[in-house]
Amino acid sequence: MTSSGRWGHVRAHAAALGSVGIASIVGAAAAFAFQILTARLLGTADFGLLAAFFSIVNVAAIGSSALQNSVAVQTAADGEASEHSGWRIPVDALLVGLLGGGVVVAAAPALSTALGASVGVVIAAAVSIPLSFLFAAYVGRIQGAGRATAAVGWSTASLILRVLLAVPALLLGAGVGGAAGAVVAATGVAALGAAFAARRAPSPRRSIFSADGATIMVITIALAWLTSADVFFLRMLAAPDLAGEYASVAVLVKASFILPSTLSLYLLPRFARNRESVDLTRVGVYASIGVSAAAGLVLLLAFWLAGGLVIDIVFSDAYAGAKALLVPIAAAYVPWIILQGLLIQLISDASRPAAAALLVAVGIQAVVFVGLLPDVTAALTAFSALGWVLCGVLVAAMMIKLRRPSSDRSVR
Numbered sequence: 001m002t003s004s005g006r007w008g009h010v011r012a013h014a015a016a017l018g019s020v021g022i023a024s025i026v027g028a029a030a031a032f033a034f035q036i037l038t039a040r041l042l043g044t045a046d047f048g049l050l051a052a053f054f055s056i057v058n059v060a061a062i063g064s065s066a067l068q069n070s071v072a073v074q075t076a077a078d079g080e081a082s083e084h085s086g087w088r089i090p091v092d093a094l095l096v097g098l099l100g101g102g103v104v105v106a107a108a109p110a111l112s113t114a115l116g117a118s119v120g121v122v123i124a125a126a127v128s129i130p131l132s133f134l135f136a137a138y139v140g141r142i143q144g145a146g147r148a149t150a151a152v153g154w155s156t157a158s159l160i161l162r163v164l165l166a167v168p169a170l171l172l173g174a175g176v177g178g179a180a181g182a183v184v185a186a187t188g189v190a191a192l193g194a195a196f197a198a199r200r201a202p203s204p205r206r207s208i209f210s211a212d213g214a215t216i217m218v219i220t221i222a223l224a225w226l227t228s229a230d231v232f233f234l235r236m237l238a239a240p241d242l243a244g245e246y247a248s249v250a251v252l253v254k255a256s257f258i259l260p261s262t263l264s265l266y267l268l269p270r271f272a273r274n275r276e277s278v279d280l281t282r283v284g285v286y287a288s289i290g291v292s293a294a295a296g297l298v299l300l301l302a303f304w305l306a307g308g309l310v311i312d313i314v315f316s317d318a319y320a321g322a323k324a325l326l327v328p329i330a331a332a333y334v335p336w337i338i339l340q341g342l343l344i345q346l347i348s349d350a351s352r353p354a355a356a357a358l359l360v361a362v363g364i365q366a367v368v369f370v371g372l373l374p375d376v377t378a379a380l381t382a383f384s385a386l387g388w389v390l391c392g393v394l395v396a397a398m399m400i401k402l403r404r405p406s407s408d409r410s411v412r
Contacts, residue, residue, distance in 0.1 A: 240342025
């Protein structure tokens with residue numbers, strides 16, 4: 001390729017990635033606005049309760065994100081062999097969603113007691129699960145076809161709808177139930193819109209119920225749970241106000257996930273189509289680590305220099321206790337932000353060792369939080385150490401695989 005052709009290739013990718021980035025930023029801003037507005041309108045204790053609701057909803061979001069990744073990878077790998085999906089309902093996604101919702105409904109009494117929430121809030125979370133799985137399947141088809149901007153656009157639309165529906169409900173005094181209802185309604189509307197947009201997108205020839213599909217779901221679910229469960233454990237094992245303050249800081253810290261998420265939306269289908277390319281894989285791993293690490297370190301520096309001011313501007317005086325948590329939480333999350341970047345390659349490769357390592361980490365995290373909370377400092381120290389160990393293990397596994405002769409590497 002000539003230098004002019006190479007430069008044109010770079011510009012094309014930069015323009016496409018830029019449009020995805022802009023849409024992702026708008027979506028992140030909408031999600032951030034939802035969290036800030038609900039935090040201000042509900043207060044610390046009720047915001048902690050809403051965070052507990054989201055800890056259930058996020059399980060669905062985790063699973064649906066895994067399904068989206070699996071559908072995107074399989075659609076991209078099939079390429080031109082895939083047929084247009086039309087109005088075809090993704091039956092496998094619907095079945096998984098209904099199963100997950102049924103489990104939450106069955107556990108509603110126990111969950112409401114453990115979280116200090118009403119049964120109605122738990123039921124609302126259960127209703128959102130099949131809707132989120134359908135939405136993810138449609139968006140996965142769009143993403144796998146290479147239409148990353150459209151895929152992130154529908155995700156952004158659902159987040160904006162949450163804000164538009166939640167604010168009036170909260171101003172009318174609907175409380176946590178109003179915010180939960182807004183999430184369910186926004187997910188349903190977005191699913192209908194994504195279904196319309198996915199009509200001309202390819203449909204994967206294989207079901208998600210395959211070895212690779214199951215591995216991708218395990219990787220995504222495990223890592224997303226590892227970066228979401230802290231709020232869940234805080235709600236159960238710490239004072240309500242402390243849980244609310246922690247949740248407010250977690251919202252700020254997790255805003256940095258936008259960079260690895262944006263990279264994933266754009267790069268994942270391309271990695272899936274080029275699994276045999278060792279050079280592309282190596283560059284992708286290094287780029288993901290570099291961008292994600294830079295995002296985490298910039299966030300840590302910003303909170304160290306101006307964290308107190310951020311809390312004063314974004315939240316009310318009721319969240320003054322959150323200032324002491326900013327730097328410790330940001331520092332603990334640096335390795336987890338890097339792991340979010342590594343997720344792109346782990347998913348495109350359907351890595352069995354990564355799935356096993358992450359499942360082990362889920363168990364270790366539960367033991368750590370149950371054993372150390374409500375001592376937040378000790379829990380965060382152990383959480384950070386677990387993240388760094390996982391980074392080392394997964395990067396080492398990737399490098400070992402890349403050093404093997406190409407004839408020894410399985411290409412799925």
